[in-house]
Amino acid sequence: MYKYDEYDQAIVDARVDEFRDQVRRRLAGDMTEDQFKPLRLMNGLYLQLHAYMLRIAVPYGTLDSRQMRMLGHIARKYDRGYGHFTTRQNIQFNWIKLSDAPDILAEIAKIEMHAIQTSGNCIRNISSDQYAGAAADEVADPRPWAELVRQWSTFHPEFSHLPRKFKIAVIAADEDRAAMRLHDIGIQLVMRDGELGAKIFAGGGMGRTPMISHEIRDFVAADDLMSYLEACLRVYNRYGRRDNIYKARIKILIHEIGADEYRRQVEEEFAAVKQLGLDPPRAELERITAMFAAPAFAADAPTDIDRSDPDFAVWLDQNVKPHKQPGYAIVNVSLKPIGGIPGDASADQIDVMADLAERYAFDELRVTHAQNIVLPHIRVADLKAVWDALAEVGLAEANLDLISDIIACPGLDYCSLANARSIPLAQKIAERFADPARQRDLGELKLKISGCINACGHHHAGHIGILGVDKKGVENFQLLLGGSGAEDVSLGRITGPGFSEDGVVDAIERVTDTYIKVREGGERFVDTYRRVGMEPFKEAIYG
Amino acid sequence: MADGFDPDQTTMTDSGGGVQLRFRDDEVNEEPAVTLDSFLIGQSNATAVRIEPGDDARALLPSLDRIALIEVSFPSFRDGRGYSVARILREAGYTGELRASGDVLVDQVPLMRRCGFDSFAPEAPIDGDTLRRALDRYDFHYQRAADASVPVWKRRHG
Numbered sequence: 182m183y184k185y186d187e188y189d190q191a192i193v194d195a196r197v198d199e200f201r202d203q204v205r206r207r208l209a210g211d212m213t214e215d216q217f218k219p220l221r222l223m224n225g226l227y228l229q230l231h232a233y234m235l236r237i238a239v240p241y242g243t244l245d246s247r248q249m250r251m252l253g254h255i256a257r258k259y260d261r262g263y264g265h266f267t268t269r270q271n272i273q274f275n276w277i278k279l280s281d282a283p284d285i286l287a288e289i290a291k292i293e294m295h296a297i298q299t300s301g302n303c304i305r306n307i308s309s310d311q312y313a314g315a316a317a318d319e320v321a322d323p324r325p326w327a328e329l330v331r332q333w334s335t336f337h338p339e340f341s342h343l344p345r346k347f348k349i350a351v352i353a354a355d356e357d358r359a360a361m362r363l364h365d366i367g368i369q370l371v372m373r374d375g376e377l378g379a380k381i382f383a384g385g386g387m388g389r390t391p392m393i394s395h396e397i398r399d400f401v402a403a404d405d406l407m408s409y410l411e412a413c414l415r416v417y418n419r420y421g422r423r424d425n426i427y428k429a430r431i432k433i434l435i436h437e438i439g440a441d442e443y444r445r446q447v448e449e450e451f452a453a454v455k456q457l458g459l460d461p462p463r464a465e466l467e468r469i470t471a472m473f474a475a476p477a478f479a480a481d482a483p484t485d486i487d488r489s490d491p492d493f494a495v496w497l498d499q500n501v502k503p504h505k506q507p508g509y510a511i512v513n514v515s516l517k518p519i520g521g522i523p524g525d526a527s528a529d530q531i532d533v534m535a536d537l538a539e540r541y542a543f544d545e546l547r548v549t550h551a552q553n554i555v556l557p558h559i560r561v562a563d564l565k566a567v568w569d570a571l572a573e574v575g576l577a578e579a580n581l582d583l584i585s586d587i588i589a590c591p592g593l594d595y596c597s598l599a600n601a602r603s604i605p606l607a608q609k610i611a612e613r614f615a616d617p618a619r620q621r622d623l624g625e626l627k628l629k630i631s632g633c634i635n636a637c638g639h640h641h642a643g644h645i646g647i648l649g650v651d652k653k654g655v656e657n658f659q660l661l662l663g664g665s666g667a668e669d670v671s672l673g674r675i676t677g678p679g680f681s682e683d684g685v686v687d688a689i690e691r692v693t694d695t696y697i698k699v700r701e702g703g704e705r706f707v708d709t710y711r712r713v714g715m716e717p718f719k720e721a722i723y724g
Numbered sequence: 725m726a727d728g729f730d731p732d733q734t735t736m737t738d739s740g741g742g743v744q745l746r747f748r749d750d751e752v753n754e755e756p757a758v759t760l761d762s763f764l765i766g767q768s769n770a771t772a773v774r775i776e777p778g779d780d781a782r783a784l785l786p787s788l789d790r791i792a793l794i795e796v797s798f799p800s801f802r803d804g805r806g807y808s809v810a811r812i813l814r815e816a817g818y819t820g821e822l823r824a825s826g827d828v829l830v831d832q833v834p835l836m837r838r839c840g841f842d843s844f845a846p847e848a849p850i851d852g853d854t855l856r857r858a859l860d861r862y863d864f865h866y867q868r869a870a871d872a873s874v875p876v877w878k879r880r881h882g
């Protein structure tokens with residue numbers, strides 16, 4: 182894991198001091214809310230329906246037990262005893278007092294955490310693959326590159342007032358576990374002639390106009406990465422639209438001028454910027470990479486496992502993934518108990534996960550964009566003990582990537598922009614499909630709910646997506662089919678007229694019944710949809 | 725400190741609207757700035773030019789050695805195009821006065837300094853104490869920019 186040195190720590194400490202000063206000026210009335218807003222947003226502080234919401238960054242989704250425990254402490258001391266893990270691998274607290282926010286930032290700074298650039302029109306927290314360093318299919322650990330980008334983007338003087346927020350994901354495998362193609366910039370590490378470099382995609386995003394990114398460069402060497410990104414951002418900062426916030430994301434710029442023209446402008450800018458000496462020396466990447474060295478895996482860890490407990494066996498099959506090191510496994514901890522709030526964890530649950538990471542997982546945890554937690558390096562021999570401990574606190578739901586593993590945004594229960602409540606709907610759907618055997622029969626089925634067109638719940642990228650809309654003052658839900666945020670990236674299509682809350686649950690059931698009727702072989706839901714198209718589903722829903 | 729607040733080098737006046745802050749010790753250019761269009765079309769012997777957010781600052785590059793003042797306008801603090809304008813001008817070697825004017829707030833000044841601005845004409849006067857704290861707050865910066873600050877990676881590796 183990355184460890185701060187004196188410079189990293191000084192920068193984060195200075196930020197705490199700065200924010201304290203800004204809050205003091207706001208509370209003293211020296212600043213209007215309008216002037217304060219962009220400043221607090223750059224510190225992850227949103228004003229929601231009932232209170233302030235504070236979003237703490239978990240860079241590339243990686244944290245250690247000490248940091249995890251601190252999140253539990255924040256939940257207890259400043260919130261109502263729980264936290265909410267988000268689709269951008271961060272954590273949010275929904276009931277924060279403005280006057281407490283500087284103290285919270287001071288507390289988390291002590292354990293090398295911050296809320297820098299978790300919102301606002303700047304380069305946001307960098308997201309990555311939750312299996313980094315553990316997956317067999319990666320060409321390298323993507324996190325050292327993500328850390329380089331984190332440092333470059335932190336308080337970037339030129340790019341702190343962009344037309345709109347800017348999200349970057351870094352992955353290093355062909356299997357895309359981070360929705361990389363739906364980011365403003367996506368970076369995929371690739372090998373070319375024995376050299377590690379970055380393939381760059383740009384112009385993806387969700388929101389009201391979802392778009393899949395375009396490949397704009399097949400290879401950028403490590404020594405050029407900062408200059409190249411500087412060029413990408415500068416073209417966007419200069420020419421991204423500022424007349425209409427709904428058209429301000431880079432995806433619209435690239436859509437309007439075309440990927441070829443954007444690429445041309447970036448190359449031209451890059452040629453100039455490359456002369457300025459913006460790129461850190463190779464030694465910096467090496468310094469960071471050394472901190473992400475593989476933990477001391479036992480070479481001869483046993484691989485056999487007692488599957489006699491049927492509940493444990495089900496969990497093994499659903500939530501545990503192969504590790505690159507024989508005798509180890511990747512454990513997914515579902516934060517989607519049937520009837521729970523997707524992504525929520527109580528302070529006690531947070532502590533248990535921290536303890537398990539410390540004891541069994543080389544002190545590492547990951548947050549996933551599907552709002553779950555990963556214990557990345559568990560010895561196969563310890564899986565049963567881990568499962569027992571998780572089960573005791575209600576964290577052993579065996580539903581990874583099944584229909585009840587729902588992504589849902591905060592919706593009308595918290596969010597001032599919402600049209601509809603996402604959370605109660607997620608709960609109803611999970612309850613309708615609660616039978617584990619039925620869920621497993623339906624197989625991989627990614628269901629994603631957003632409470633409004635902003636798409637925080639990734640509904641465009643759901644195999645089944647749900648969008649809350651306002652129909653003459655009444656909550657209404659549109660249904661989408663066929664999206665994906667993975668390497669088979671695609672955008673969902675709306676089935677037709679929307680539904681009431683109960684109506685949409687019924688409609689989903691008709692969709693899954695149709696799938697069971699027409700599926701062939703081992704086809705997943707989304708494969709069947711792609712083969713047979715919308716018609717049979719439409720027929721079943723509205724017919 | 726490179727971007728710090730040095731009372732000896734910094735001129736600070738109370739006047740709202742005019743130049744309130746100046747980080748250079750040459751004479752203030754009193755000539756009214758002309759728009760980029762009029763500079764390019766007719767009045768190319770003007771020595772002060774005003775850049776609006778939508779203007780392409782690169783059009784000035786051939787004439788930089790004849791210009792003493794470039795005023796970059798910020799109609800709204802949210803519009804960050806002026807930061808790129810400053811970087812582009814400094815990267816091209818411009819050494820004259822680079823002024824940020826308009827909706828310039830105290831929390832933006834340190835970022836603007838890093839992008840190469842060396843004078844400020846904020847619409848609403850900036851509080852001196854708050855500014856001093858803001859400019860002195862960060863001892864280290866991660867990235868190289870248009871100021872003299874040594875990036876953290878350089879401090880780490882020399």
Ligand code: HEM
Nearest residue numbers: 267268269345363386387388389430591596598635636637
């Ligand atoms: C409750 C307060 C929140 C507000 C006011 C809010 C606001 C917004 C807005 C306005 C957008 C659209 C931006 C655009 O298209 O330019 C957006 C997109 C998004 N938000 Fe949120 N959001 C909130 C909470 C969340 C939460 C809790 C998550 C994570 C679970 C989240 C994750 C996202 C994601 C992933 C997107 C889509 C990014 C994209 O368009 O590429 N947001 N949000």
Ligand code: SF4
Nearest residue numbers: 590596599632633637
């Ligand atoms: S999708 Fe809409 S309702 Fe849901 S959190 Fe985002 S802005 Fe709020």
